Amino acid sequence: MLSPDNRKIAPALPLEPSDLTIGDLLDALADHKDKPLVFRYDGRPVKPGYHVTEVKAGQFSALDCGANPESWSEIFVQLWDVDEGGPVHMPAGKFAAIIRKVADHVALDRSARLTFEVSDGIRPMGLHRATQPTLVGDAVEVELSPRPASCKPRDRWLEEQKAASASCCSPGIGKACCG
Known part of the structure; x- marks a missing residue:
């Protein structure tokens, strides 16, 4: 892929296994519309009155620390962790309806990286990634963890090393290369 100024863009890294896309989240919530949706972060659940205050979609272009052009899509869902909505958490169906309403006005790439603010x-806003929702009792819970920084050239190198090691040790290859 080429950047607007015709420089080669580094191949995109796959999403971290713990990352969730907005499409993954909506698909997981589809069968649980009436269940409370509880986001957990910092070892505790958000308060029952939390609000989805903003949903943003962005297409980003950047230069990584190895001088490689990068580009990706990302969706940000902003959660305001307050206790103003009553004694129960927002139903999963209401959250999905909010996202659908946003999608009526803003192009949302269902496969984009998903970040929660x-x-x-x-306290200052924290950036979090989400894991696959799970059913806990009568609620749907989504665990949020701080989104770490990374070095994309190093991450790509590690992926290449892992792939090379896996192909070296695949069935039918001599054991000499598997150490």
Whole structure:
């Protein structure tokens, strides 16, 4: 792939296994519309009155620390962790309806990287990635963990090493290369 100024763009890294896309999340919630949707971060659930205050979709172009052009799509869902909505968490169906309403006005790439911005209105907003929702009791829970920084050239190199090691040790290859 080429950048707008015809420089080769580095191949995109696959999403981390723990990353979730907006499409993955909506698909997982589809059969649980009436169940409370509980996001967990910092070892605790968001308050029952949390709000989805903003949903943003972005297409990003950047230069990584190895001078490689990068590009990706990302969706940001901003959660305001407050206790203003009543004694129960938002139903999964209401969350999905909010995302559908946004999609009526903003192009949302279902396969884009998904990042949650979470704040209680006092502490600074933190960036989090989400894991696959799970059923816990009568609720759907989504665990959010801080989104770490990474070095994309190093990450690509590690992926190449892992792939080379896997192909070297595949059935039918001599054991000499498998150490």
